[in-house]
Amino acid sequence: xxxxxxxxxxxxxxxVSVICAQTAQHPLRVDDIFxxxxxxxxxVSPDGQWxxxxxxxxxxxxxxxxxxxxxxxxxxxxxxQITFGAEGHxxxxxxxxx
Numbered sequence: 291x292x293x294x295x296x297x298x299x300x301x302x303x304x305x306v307s308v309i310c311a312q313t314a315q316h317p318l319r320v321d322d323i324f325x326x327x328x329x330x331x332x333x334v335s336p337d338g339q340w341x342x343x344x345x346x347x348x349x350x351x352x353x354x355x356x357x358x359x360x361x362x363x364x365x366x367x368x369x370x371q372i373t374f375g376a377e378g379h380x381x382x383x384x385x386x387x388x
Contacts, residue, residue: 292334298332298334298341298343298364299332302329302332302341302343321350324348324350326348327345327346327347328345328346328347328357329343329344329345330343330344330346331343331344331381331382333382333384333385334364335385336385336386338364339363339364340361340362340363340364341361341362341363341364342359342360342361342372342384342385343359343360343362344357344358344359344360344380344381344382345357345358345360345371356377356379357379357380357381358371358372358373358374358375358380359371359372359373359380359382360372
């Protein structure tokens with residue numbers, strides 16, 4: 291595992307931990323599980339400046355899941371969603387040449 295990939299994984303896990311720590315504490319309920327966001331498949335750009343990753347969510351009312359590709363600078367700034375398809379079934383990001 292490359293140094294950039296380890297750093298990226300650490301950064302994503304740290305962001306998730308901060309978000310979770312800011313929520314009110316209560317016993318875990320089934321509804322809570324559907325609010326979780328699955329973050330996966332981090333891909334470091336060839337220049338080492340960006341990380342593309344996939345975020346999946348579940349809409350319990352619509353009984354649907356969706357996933358989109360997000361992009362973040364390696365320093366943790368400029369986080370943004372870059373795919374917006376209505377179906378929302380992006381499973382992986384890939385830099386040109388992979």
